[in-house]
Amino acid sequence: MSKVLVVDDDEALLRALRIGLTARGYEVSLARTGAEGVKQVSLVQPDVIVLDLGLPDMDGADVCRGVRRFSAVPILVLSAAANEERKVAALDLGADDYITKPFGMAELEARLRVALRRGGRAPDSSTELSVGDLDVDLVHHMASVAGHPLELTAKEFDLLAFLARHAGKVCTHHMILAGVWGPGYGSESQYLRVYAHRLRRKLGAHGAMLRTQPGVGYQLVADPA
Amino acid sequence: MASSLRRDLFGAGVALAAIAALSAVMVSDRRHVAVATAGLVLVLPVVAGVVLGGFLAGAVAVVAGFFAFDVLFIPPYDRLSVGRAANWVALVVYGIVMVIVARVVASLREAQTEAHRNDEVTRQLYRLSDALIARQGLAELLGVVAETIASTFGARWVTVLLPDGEALAQVASAGEAISEEERAALSPAAGRAESLSRSEGAELFTRVALSANGRPVGLVVLAGGALDAHNRDLLHTFANQAALAIERAQLQEQVLHGELLEEVDRWRRALMGAVSHDLRTPLASVKTAVSTLRRDDVELVAEDRGELLALIEEQSDRLARLVTNLLDMTRIEAGTLELRRETAAVADLVAEATLTLGASAGLSSLHTDLPGDLPLVDVDPLVMVQVLANLIDNALVHSPAGTRVEVTAATEGDHVRLAVRDHGPGVPEAEREGIFAMINRRSGAGRAGLGLTIAQTFTEAHGQHIELVSPPGGGASFEVTMALAPVPVEVG
Numbered sequence: 001m002s003k004v005l006v007v008d009d010d011e012a013l014l015r016a017l018r019i020g021l022t023a024r025g026y027e028v029s030l031a032r033t034g035a036e037g038v039k040q041v042s043l044v045q046p047d048v049i050v051l052d053l054g055l056p057d058m059d060g061a062d063v064c065r066g067v068r069r070f071s072a073v074p075i076l077v078l079s080a081a082a083n084e085e086r087k088v089a090a091l092d093l094g095a096d097d098y099i100t101k102p103f104g105m106a107e108l109e110a111r112l113r114v115a116l117r118r119g120g121r122a123p124d125s126s127t128e129l130s131v132g133d134l135d136v137d138l139v140h141h142m143a144s145v146a147g148h149p150l151e152l153t154a155k156e157f158d159l160l161a162f163l164a165r166h167a168g169k170v171c172t173h174h175m176i177l178a179g180v181w182g183p184g185y186g187s188e189s190q191y192l193r194v195y196a197h198r199l200r201r202k203l204g205a206h207g208a209m210l211r212t213q214p215g216v217g218y219q220l221v222a223d224p225a
Numbered sequence: 226m227a228s229s230l231r232r233d234l235f236g237a238g239v240a241l242a243a244i245a246a247l248s249a250v251m252v253s254d255r256r257h258v259a260v261a262t263a264g265l266v267l268v269l270p271v272v273a274g275v276v277l278g279g280f281l282a283g284a285v286a287v288v289a290g291f292f293a294f295d296v297l298f299i300p301p302y303d304r305l306s307v308g309r310a311a312n313w314v315a316l317v318v319y320g321i322v323m324v325i326v327a328r329v330v331a332s333l334r335e336a337q338t339e340a341h342r343n344d345e346v347t348r349q350l351y352r353l354s355d356a357l358i359a360r361q362g363l364a365e366l367l368g369v370v371a372e373t374i375a376s377t378f379g380a381r382w383v384t385v386l387l388p389d390g391e392a393l394a395q396v397a398s399a400g401e402a403i404s405e406e407e408r409a410a411l412s413p414a415a416g417r418a419e420s421l422s423r424s425e426g427a428e429l430f431t432r433v434a435l436s437a438n439g440r441p442v443g444l445v446v447l448a449g450g451a452l453d454a455h456n457r458d459l460l461h462t463f464a465n466q467a468a469l470a471i472e473r474a475q476l477q478e479q480v481l482h483g484e485l486l487e488e489v490d491r492w493r494r495a496l497m498g499a500v501s502h503d504l505r506t507p508l509a510s511v512k513t514a515v516s517t518l519r520r521d522d523v524e525l526v527a528e529d530r531g532e533l534l535a536l537i538e539e540q541s542d543r544l545a546r547l548v549t550n551l552l553d554m555t556r557i558e559a560g561t562l563e564l565r566r567e568t569a570a571v572a573d574l575v576a577e578a579t580l581t582l583g584a585s586a587g588l589s590s591l592h593t594d595l596p597g598d599l600p601l602v603d604v605d606p607l608v609m610v611q612v613l614a615n616l617i618d619n620a621l622v623h624s625p626a627g628t629r630v631e632v633t634a635a636t637e638g639d640h641v642r643l644a645v646r647d648h649g650p651g652v653p654e655a656e657r658e659g660i661f662a663m664i665n666r667r668s669g670a671g672r673a674g675l676g677l678t679i680a681q682t683f684t685e686a687h688g689q690h691i692e693l694v695s696p697p698g699g700g701a702s703f704e705v706t707m708a709l710a711p712v713p714v715e716v717g
Contacts, residue, residue, distance in 0.1 A: 012510035012540050019529045020517035054502055080498070080505045101505045102512035105520065 002116055003027045005046035007037035007063065008078065009056050017050065020105045026112075034058035038066040041073065048115045050108075051095070052078045053086050061089040068094035074115035074168075078103075088172050088216055096169040097219070114221055118168030131167040132222030133206055136160060145206050152202065155180070159195050163210070163220035172217040192218070229279065236278015240286030243270035248293050255298060260312055263298035264319040271323050275330040283327030291320055346459050349377055353463045357470040366474045367397035370467045374447060375399040377463075378456055381449030382407075385435075387471075393444055407448065433460055435468035442468045442475075503547055503675045507540040514540075542583040546618075550611055550679045557686050564605040564686060568710040571599050571634050571641060574606060578613035582621075590624060591617065593632040602641050602707040604687055609707065612683045612691075615676035616645040616703045623649035623701065639709055640689065646702040651695055660693050680705070 004026045006017050014030050021028045029044045031037035034055045041049065049067065053060030064075055077098040079087045087098050096115050099108060129136040133146040141157055143150045152160065158180045163171060173192055177185040185191075196218055200207035208224035247266050251258050267290045274286035295305060299312045307313050356369045367385050375383040382400035386393035407430075431452055435442040445464060452460065514533040517523065525533075556562035572595050582588060602609075613632075620630040628648040634641055652660055661681040684691040684705050694702040 010506050010510065012536055012543075013506065013513060015536055016510045016513035016517065016533065019525070019533055020513055023517060023520075023523045023525050023529065078509075080501045101509035103509065104512060104516035106516060108513075 001025060001027050002047040002112075003029070003044060004048055004050060004112065005029050005031060005037065005040050005044060006050045007031045007034065007040075007055065008050075008052040009033065009054070010052070013052075024105070024109060034060070034063040034066070037063055041067050041071055046073060048112055049073055049075045050078060050112075051075055051090075053090060054080070059086065059089075061086060061093045061095075064090050064093040064095045074118055076108075076111055076115050084215055088174070091170055091172045091216065092174060098170065098213075098216070114168050114223075117222065129161070129164040129167070131164050131220055132209060134160075134164065134203075134209065134220075134222075136164045145203055150202050152199075156195060156199055156202070159192075160199055160220075163218060167220050167222065170213050170217055170219045174217075176217060233278040233281040236274045236276070236282030237285040239277050240270040240274025240282060241289055243273055244286065244289050244293050248297050252297050255302065258298065260299055260315045264294055264315055267294050267319070268322065268326065271327055272330060275327050276334065279334065280327060280331035283331055287320070287323040287327055290323060291316070294319055342455055346455060349459060350462060350466075353377065354466055357466055363471070363474040363478050364397070366470055368399070370445070370471070371397045371399035374445060374460070374463065378447060378452060378460060379449070380431075380447035383445065383447040385443060385445050387443040388441070396443075403448075431457075431460070433464040435464055435471060437465075437468040437472040440472070442471050499675050499678075500551065504544065507544040507547070510540045511537050511544070539583070546581060546611075546614065547675065550615070550675070553608065553611065554679050554682050557682055562608075562686075564608060566603050566605055568601045569604055569606045569609070570601055571595055571643060571707070574602075574604070574609055574613055575632055575643075577606070577610045578617055581610060581614045582618055588621070590621070590628065591630050591632065595632070595634050599634055599641060600636055601710040603710040604707050608683050608686070612680045612705060613643070613645070615680040616705065619676050619703065620645050620647035620649075620701070623647050625649060636709070637706070640706040641709065642704055642706050644694070644702050644704040646696060646700055648698075648700040651699050651701050652693060657693055657695070661691070677703075 002025075004021055006014060006021075006028060008014050008017070008030075009032055011032075014032070018028050018030060029040060029046065031040045034057050037049070037051065037055075040046070051060055051063055055063065058066075060077060060079075064077075067073065067075065074097075075090075075095040077087060077090045077095045078101055079090075079098055080101055091098065096118065097111050099111055127138045129138065134143065135145075136143045138161055141154075143152060143157060143160055150160075159176065162176060162180050171179075173189040174187075176192060177188060181188070181191065196210060196212065200210050203209060206224075209221055211219045211221055211224070213219060244267065247270065251263055251266065255263070271283055271286040271290055275283035292305075295307065295316055296303060299316060300308050307316060353373050356373050357366070367387075371383045371385050374380060376399075380400055382398060382403050384395050384398035384403060387396045388394075430446050430448050432444060432446045434444055445467070514537050518525070518530065518533055553562055572593075575593055575595070579588065579591065579593075617630065617632065624630055624647045630648075631646045632643065633646070634643040636642075661677050680703075681691050687708070689706045689708060691703065691705045694704055696702045
């Protein structure tokens with residue numbers, strides 16, 4: 001049974017999530033403030049955290065930072081649509097994915113599954129990565145999907161490798177640019193659009209594995225359904 | 226001009242009188258007075274004439290002295306003819322010395338006058354620059370420019386024109402009122418700086434272009450006033466300074482305007498954020514609950530199912546109340562909601578507010594304690610009920626389980642003061658001031674932000690006050706005043 005920690009200040013949403021998630025077989029614990037949330041992470045050792053960005057005592061992004069100091073547990077951020085910047089800040093500071101209020105339970109569960117699959121691993125450091133049907137060999141700079149090798153340029157490979165290392169996590173434009181192009185880059189998101197488009201085309205039928213999160217970044221998922 | 230003529234006449238008069246007096250003294254014993262002595266003595270009236278009058282008075286004194294010297298003191302006496310050659314020399318030397326003395330003294334006087342005038346100009350310029358530097362706002366600055374020009378140049382009126390679209394518009398004036406004809410006469414070509422010039426007309430206007438860094442800033446027009454060459458130079462210099470000051474003030478206003486727009490923009494975004502948060506939060510609960518209830522593959526126990534349904538109803542109420550609040554607030558701010566004041570009982574308003582809160586959790590902790598003799602109030606009941614509902618809702622949200630929310634009221638002068646008190650954590654000192662602001666979200670729940678802002682807007686629409694009081698013993702007490710209803714006139 002997976003343990004979910006829900007951090008939210010809205011009593012009604014806490015109740016609805018507790019009942020909904022418990023009925024789906026999750027073990028649910030609740031926290032009403034950011035400070036309590038960070039404390040609960042070390043106490044209950046959740047498998048995934050559902051975190052509201054609008055907390056009374058601290059900003060959601062700061063909660064992410066606080067949790068990341070000692071835990072790699074996946075964090076799923078709840079946000080209102082108007083909080084684009086805070087959403088990106090939370091992702092930059094260690095959150096894995098986000099979901100916009102209001103949301104249905106099916107969507108929430110799908111995201112939780114992706115997050116749980118990624119698990120509490122730190123970014124993968126092995127030399128051979130595998131995400132669903134995609135295999136990436138970092139040593140030989142080779143990638144294949146369902147056994148068919150992909151013909152990638154150096155930058156395309158770097159981008160794919162970066163996303164594969166963070167599979168399941170929503171990577172912001174900023175993170176990807178800094179990680180693939182280098183620390184001098186951070187705002188040239190038009191590069192990304194071009195490369196993501198090419199990658200998706202080369203992935204062919206598996207193109208849907210590379211998800212665009214409009215205005216936020218990209219996410220590589222094993223199971224695009 | 227008239228005064229200088231008067232001074233010349235005065236100087237000439239003094240010189241002539243002095244010549245007459247000195248001559249009279251010397252003539253009585255002229256055989257013992259040497260020709261040279263008489264000549265020297267007669268230098269004095271000429272110097273006096275030049276000093277007191279001017280070069281003209283000096284010239285008169287020279288001529289008079291010359292004749293007096295010749296006729297009275299150069300033998301043969303009492304006639305113009307000059308006898309000995311030595312006496313000719315004396316007379317000619319006297320004439321030359323006189324003219325030179327008159328010239329030198331006169332030019333000294335002129336230099337002194339010039340120096341005085343320069344001093345005066347410098348002093349006036351200092352005064353003018355002081356006036357310009359001390360001012361901040363554009364409107365104030367323009368007023369000062371007009372006033373200072375009017376008083377410095379003794380103008381009948383002064384007006385400052387600045388470009389306004391295609392034409393120049395009067396933005397400040399000083400002195401007498403400007404007549405319609407004059408006003409019509411001073412509409413110049415749009416935005417063009419003109420040099421100082423005089424226009425045709427019954428009275429002379431003086432126009433001076435205000436230009437800063439080669440860019441025309443505006444125009445100053447003045448009527449009347451003594452404008453000689455010096456004054457005009459002064460006016461030019463001042464106009465240049467004024468133009469720079471005006472341009473600086475304009476730039477400053479542009480910056481301020483930009484900052485204001487930015488501020489407005491920031492507030493609008495904050496409002497959108499608050500509205501979005503406050504609307505989405507209940508929606509999120511409803512959607513979560515409904516999507517759980519609808520799933521076929523989930524077995525819910527009856528208790529959970531009941532709780533989810535209750536939650537949906539409660540959150541729908543919350544959403545409906547918020548939408549009503551927002552619509553009414555928009556209408557109040559747009560001026561389209563008119564308060565329909567009625568005589569109402571406070572107890573009824575509180576009861577209605579409690580009903581509005583409907584299924585909200587925690588209503589059981591609400592304790593209302595109103596005095597039986599509380600007077601009636603004059604409010605729009607629908608609007609005031611929303612104020613009370615928001616305050617009670619806010620208090621309930623911030624009440625730890627097991628604590629009470631108390632509603633009390635008392636008469637105070639011409640109003641009733643109603644207090645909604647909770648025993649929650651209270652409001653930190655730093656947050657008290659902005660507690661009613663749109664973007665504020667009192668710790669605990671997002672709904673507090675808009676609720677309190679709305680309560681404040683509605684209360685102020687009644688011309689009444691709402692405030693946060695931090696009572697001894699902790700918690701928060703939100704207090705709102707309501708005007709007493711007019712006492713009905715007893716009939717019969």
